[in-house]
Amino acid sequence: MAHWLIKSEPNKWSWDDQVAAGKKGTFWNGVRNHQAKQNLMAMKVGEEAFFYHSNEGKQIVGIVEIIKPYYPDDSDPTGKFGMVDVRAKTPLKRPVTLEAIKADPQLKHMVLVNNSRLSVQPVSDDEWQIICAEGGV
């Protein structure tokens, strides 16, 4: 099963907002990048993604679950991009910071480090395990 990482600016949409959305979850829209779109399209229901706070915090704070596969994003005037639905699953006991990720030689190949602007990223199984352990999940 594939793993992912999705980014959000906490002043726009934070982990707390995601938790507040509850079990029903909410749509994850606003993607306007083809590489991110490809990743969204590859997501399957039941797969998990890290929830990363960019700008403020710069850390992975929780895990969300994909609850609805890729479908069109009505807010996109071009009709080219879509979204998935996600719901908060588990908070990390200890958030894993970008600093910690960069400091770990096992994680230096993460997309987060090398292509920091991509907002929806794949995470390898190894990376997933390491970060879960770090985060106390």
Next chain:
DNA sequence: GCCAACGTTGGC
């Protein structure tokens, strides 16, 4: 179809 100009993202 190339490439310069521009806008956006996100770490610092």
Next chain:
DNA sequence: GCCAACGTTGGC
């Protein structure tokens, strides 16, 4: 708030 990196746009 600055600026580097990257994606997108539009003139040619």
